[in-house]
Amino acid sequence: MKVNARQQAKQAKLAAQLAEIGFALPGSLTVKAYRCGKQNCRCHGEPPQLHGPYAFWTRKADNKTVTRILNDEEVTNYQPMFDNARKIRDLVSQLQDLSLELVEPAAARPKPKATKATKATSTKTSRPQIRNGGQPLGVPQRPQN
Numbered sequence: 001m002k003v004n005a006r007q008q009a010k011q012a013k014l015a016a017q018l019a020e021i022g023f024a025l026p027g028s029l030t031v032k033a034y035r036c037g038k039q040n041c042r043c044h045g046e047p048p049q050l051h052g053p054y055a056f057w058t059r060k061a062d063n064k065t066v067t068r069i070l071n072d073e074e075v076t077n078y079q080p081m082f083d084n085a086r087k088i089r090d091l092v093s094q095l096q097d098l099s100l101e102l103v104e105p106a107a108a109r110p111k112p113k114a115t116k117a118t119k120a121t122s123t124k125t126s127r128p129q130i131r132n133g134g135q136p137l138g139v140p141q142r143p144q145n
Helices: 004-018 074-104 116-124
Strands: 028-034 050-060 064-070
Touching: 004 074, 028 074, 050 074, 064 074
Parallel strands: none
Antiparallel strands: 028 050, 050 064
């Protein structure tokens, strides 16, 4: 296997970027707002005023899915670690692609299909997507019950 100067430089750059990353949390952060089961509640009105937003941290631990609700302070404190985890995944993916260049010629490598999931992950921002009409993180204006 022959490594050219471009590949060696890219590997060194990726290694340096990985070395700069601090703590990282596994899993995902999701923000959701909900309707409850009470028919007379404001969340069923016109326009609906949903409960939340609530921030959920979901991860795998001992082959089980563990979900924890985070308060606004925890979201603020943990957000850099979620961002670091995303950077690590991106850098490792780039390193794997570079390694594939070494062992497989470009013509022999299968082209990745552009699926809906890969398009969504390639354009992610540093904040999680907001679902069900929730407020963005950092704007914790929760309506009073």
